[in-house]
Amino acid sequence: MHRLRTPLGALGLWLLFAFPAAAQFDDEPPAATPSAFDETEIDAADAEDFDDAPETDLDAVDRAHAAYLADSALQLERPEQDFEPPPPRPTPPWLQAIGDFLTALGPVFRVVFWAAVALVVAGILYFLFGEAIRLRFGGRAKKKDKPQDDILQDLRPDAAAARSLLDEADALARQGRFAEAVHLLLFRSIEDIQQRLEGGVPVSLTAREISNLGRLPDRAKRALGPIIQVVERSHFGGRAVDAEGWHEARRSYESFAFGEGWA
Structure with a gap:
């Protein structure tokens, strides 16, 4: 019996709350639908609202802006850093003196x-x-x-060597070997020139080419000329060297070795 009452009580409570809720849903008004409206009426109303708004006083705005700009308490511009370069160092007195001296010159x-x-x-x-x-x-x-330039360079051999050479040549001449004696004087003279002349003498030059060298002093050319002529007459001309040719060559060598005017 007790088990039966419990379900019946629950059913009664459900019915009690269900009927008022259904009646409430039935009494709700229908959803409102948009209705047509008159745009001219809205525009007229807006115009009336704008007419009622207060007007802006432009002169007052200008005066307020001028007062704002004139207020010294306000910073209206970005501050710029004022950089002052350090003063130049003074010129040292000694450097200034040098500059003045060069300017004067x-x-x-x-x-x-x-x-x-x-x-x-x-x-x-x-x-x-x-x-x-x-x-x-x-x-x-x-x-x-x-x-006069010949005095600048002495090409003469030593006096002792020159006398020894003359003794050898005289010995050959006494034997009648005049050509050999003249050749001996010429070759030794060229050796002395090669040793003493600045820059030397090329070995490939002939006796005549050596005598025509521009840097050979004129006094040496004049002294060696007769010796070279005697040798050329004997070697190229086929003429035997006689006693006269020997004495001519000997005098030329003496002029070259012992002549005055050398330094």
Whole structure:
């Protein structure tokens, strides 16, 4: 019996709450549907609202803006850093003195510069045309003074060696071997020139070519000339060297070895 009452009580409670809820859903009004409206009425209402709004006083805005800009308490610009470079170091007195001295010599340096330019130009012109100018105007006068240059270089052999050579040549001449005696004088003279002449003498040169060397002093050329002529007449001309030719060659060698005017 007790088990039966419990389900019946639950069913009664359910019915009690179910009927009022259903009645509530039945009494709800229908959903509202959008209705057409008059746009002209809304625009007129908005216009009335704007007409009622207060007007902006532009003069007051300008005065407020001017007062804002004039307020010194406000920072309206970005501050810029004011950088001041350090003052330059003073020039040392000694350096200032050197600068003043060089400044004073400026005109002198200008003259020296143009003088150097003129010398360079003159040197180039002389290098290109100097030989022609010398031959055209001063060649003869220079040639007269050339014998004095022979004193600058002594090509003579030692006196003892020269006397020993003459003794050997005289011994050959007493035997009638005049050609050998003359050749001996010539070869020894060329050896002395090769040893004493600055730069030496190329071995491939003949006796005549050696006598025509431009750096050979004229006094040496004149002294060796007769010896070379005697040897050439004997070697190339087929003429035997006699006593006269020997004595001529001997005198030339004596002039070369013991002649005056050498340094």
